[in-house]
Amino acid sequence: MTSPQQSPGTLVGQEGRRGPPLLRWGWPAVLLATLVASPAMERLDAGWRALAFRLRGPRRPPPELVILEIDEASLTLGERLSKQEVERSALWRRMGTPWPWPRGLQAELAALLLEQGAQRVVFTLLYPHPSSFGPADDRAFRSRLQPWRQRLVLPAGYGVEPDPVSGLELLQLRRPVNSLGAVGLDALLEGPDGVIEAIPGQRWQSQALAGFPLPHPPALAWVAAGRQPPPASLGIDFPGPSGTVPVVPAWQVLQQPPGFWRNRIVLLGHTPSRLADRRPSPFGPLSSVELQAAALATVLEGRGFRTPQPAFSAGLLLAWGLVALAGLARPGTAAGTATTALALAAGGLGGVALAWLAGWWLPVTALVAAPLLGGGTRAGGQWLVESRERAYLHQVLARRVSPALLADILREPGPLGTQLGGTRTRCVVLFADLVGFTVLSGQLEPQALFALLNRYFEAIAAAVMAENGLLDKFIGDALMAEFGVPRSRGDALEALAAVRAALAMQASLQRLNAELLARGEPTLRQGIGIHLGDVIAGNLGSSERLEFTVVGAAVNLASRLEGLTRQFPDYPVLISADVHALLADQLDADPLGEHRLKGWAEPMAVYGLRGLRRPLQKCEQ
Numbered sequence: 001m002t003s004p005q006q007s008p009g010t011l012v013g014q015e016g017r018r019g020p021p022l023l024r025w026g027w028p029a030v031l032l033a034t035l036v037a038s039p040a041m042e043r044l045d046a047g048w049r050a051l052a053f054r055l056r057g058p059r060r061p062p063p064e065l066v067i068l069e070i071d072e073a074s075l076t077l078g079e080r081l082s083k084q085e086v087e088r089s090a091l092w093r094r095m096g097t098p099w100p101w102p103r104g105l106q107a108e109l110a111a112l113l114l115e116q117g118a119q120r121v122v123f124t125l126l127y128p129h130p131s132s133f134g135p136a137d138d139r140a141f142r143s144r145l146q147p148w149r150q151r152l153v154l155p156a157g158y159g160v161e162p163d164p165v166s167g168l169e170l171l172q173l174r175r176p177v178n179s180l181g182a183v184g185l186d187a188l189l190e191g192p193d194g195v196i197e198a199i200p201g202q203r204w205q206s207q208a209l210a211g212f213p214l215p216h217p218p219a220l221a222w223v224a225a226g227r228q229p230p231p232a233s234l235g236i237d238f239p240g241p242s243g244t245v246p247v248v249p250a251w252q253v254l255q256q257p258p259g260f261w262r263n264r265i266v267l268l269g270h271t272p273s274r275l276a277d278r279r280p281s282p283f284g285p286l287s288s289v290e291l292q293a294a295a296l297a298t299v300l301e302g303r304g305f306r307t308p309q310p311a312f313s314a315g316l317l318l319a320w321g322l323v324a325l326a327g328l329a330r331p332g333t334a335a336g337t338a339t340t341a342l343a344l345a346a347g348g349l350g351g352v353a354l355a356w357l358a359g360w361w362l363p364v365t366a367l368v369a370a371p372l373l374g375g376g377t378r379a380g381g382q383w384l385v386e387s388r389e390r391a392y393l394h395q396v397l398a399r400r401v402s403p404a405l406l407a408d409i410l411r412e413p414g415p416l417g418t419q420l421g422g423t424r425t426r427c428v429v430l431f432a433d434l435v436g437f438t439v440l441s442g443q444l445e446p447q448a449l450f451a452l453l454n455r456y457f458e459a460i461a462a463a464v465m466a467e468n469g470l471l472d473k474f475i476g477d478a479l480m481a482e483f484g485v486p487r488s489r490g491d492a493l494e495a496l497a498a499v500r501a502a503l504a505m506q507a508s509l510q511r512l513n514a515e516l517l518a519r520g521e522p523t524l525r526q527g528i529g530i531h532l533g534d535v536i537a538g539n540l541g542s543s544e545r546l547e548f549t550v551v552g553a554a555v556n557l558a559s560r561l562e563g564l565t566r567q568f569p570d571y572p573v574l575i576s577a578d579v580h581a582l583l584a585d586q587l588d589a590d591p592l593g594e595h596r597l598k599g600w601a602e603p604m605a606v607y608g609l610r611g612l613r614r615p616l617q618k619c620e621q
Helices: 022-035 039-056 083-087 090-094 103-115 135-151 202-208 220-225 288-301 310-328 334-357 364-397 403-411 437-443 446-466 491-518 553-567 577-583
Strands: 065-070 120-123 152-162 169-174 182-185 196-199 247-249 265-270 421-435 470-475 478-483 525-541 546-551 573-576 587-595 604-612
Touching: 039 334, 039 364, 065 288, 083 090, 090 103, 103 120, 103 135, 103 265, 120 135, 120 220, 135 152, 152 220, 182 220, 196 288, 220 288, 265 288, 310 334, 310 364, 334 364, 421 437, 421 446, 421 491, 421 546, 421 553, 446 470, 446 478, 446 491, 470 546, 478 491, 491 525, 491 573, 491 577, 491 604, 525 553, 525 577, 546 553, 553 573, 553 604, 573 577, 573 587, 577 587, 577 604
Parallel strands: 065 247, 065 265, 120 152, 120 265, 152 182, 525 573
Antiparallel strands: 152 169, 421 478, 421 525, 470 478, 525 546, 573 604, 587 604
């Protein structure tokens, strides 16, 4: 049996936050549709098919199918049985000789099977030349099988052979010299990886045998099954590895139970590795007769695999590419795109598996690779964007939060992520503002005013970061900070951190005023308000520019407390009753009564902070 590759048709496979623009990063998914017929794709597809067979495992072949093998034991019978045992069987006396056996002996084996009720005997042994035992041997072959000619199939060989006249390697069609029974072509088609995988169809037959005289024999499996070949080649549904189809050694042909051969379709061939042309299959090397048995099993059961036409495959891949592009366009992060790509690839693989079970070979490599390549490319682009965003976020946050809190935030950004929206949380809000700064700003040059403000903010901002607070924003000469977002250590610890930060701000302002007095410059006076309450923390702005902040009643109350410091010059730091209740045993604070604050119907209790009753360690994260 040959598996020619020189003639056409012998290979079965031949028949914003959302990231950069979709078409820029998703084009590989569509590009793959043009690669369906590439040799690399075909080789990978063949590997997928072989893997599918191995995962499925062996299956039971048709019950009528059996192989009668001329094996090593049949060729060396005299070495395995005693002389007396051999003499008891006329058939054994003719066996035990080196190959080739006389054709009369091969015909005798087939005749014995047919006499015992075999439905058909399919020879896989080629007889392209007269017997080396002489014309009498060919006559014995024809004579013995003449009564059974309607139930015989003989093979015709097709492949590259040396021309006896020119000596050149040429494609040759070798018909059997004994015109007896039906004739089938022994060629099976191999894939791009050299693995036998298909039974030739009419199109291949017409193309490959176009230069040979008519009639052109169909493939052996079609003839043996008594069926007409379809136009397209049919992929073989291999039952399993060597030995899956039942095998009977030739020397035991008469030792089978009564009725064993009745209605059987028997393939007759040799299997010793020194004689048989063993070729690769998805289940490993098989002899010629075993490969033909797998092909015949496929035809008898009506299984097999079909390959879509190239136009259909290209259309399928184009449609799948568009589906992949649509799916990959949705995720807004590299991780989401990668996950979607994997899900699409898994879906494509699942679809291919279902098609395989239904008897279709789809371009699995392209279907799986399209979302992976398209998604990988887009995810890479998104990752670059996200990397730049993370670098910018790190740069911004490094000036707004402490290093320890920054490391925690970057490990799990949470509400400091890149999406609009916020979440309800509880935190301590601190407002600090300069008293009388409007008058002072009119007395200083702009350059001097900015320099003074920067020195002031440098001093008070350091106090917030030292207590693991979040510098929210600078509003003119005011500062807004929060303690407890985006991570909270508990209300009491966050309130204590805010109080410590306020006292540190006062100390820093005193040192700055001392420097200003030494230079004869006007000093600064500060008011601070602290309140604990519920807020909405998150990103405000647009998709192009976001700002993390907090909004809510607690923010307004802290601002109102800071403004109330104008009425209590001796208490530059005012705290709400909620803050005081958490830290009453730790604070030195005076009650200042209840006050109506703008925007609030009910008066609120206010306390003037003097300091801490005892030294406390810094509030750790």
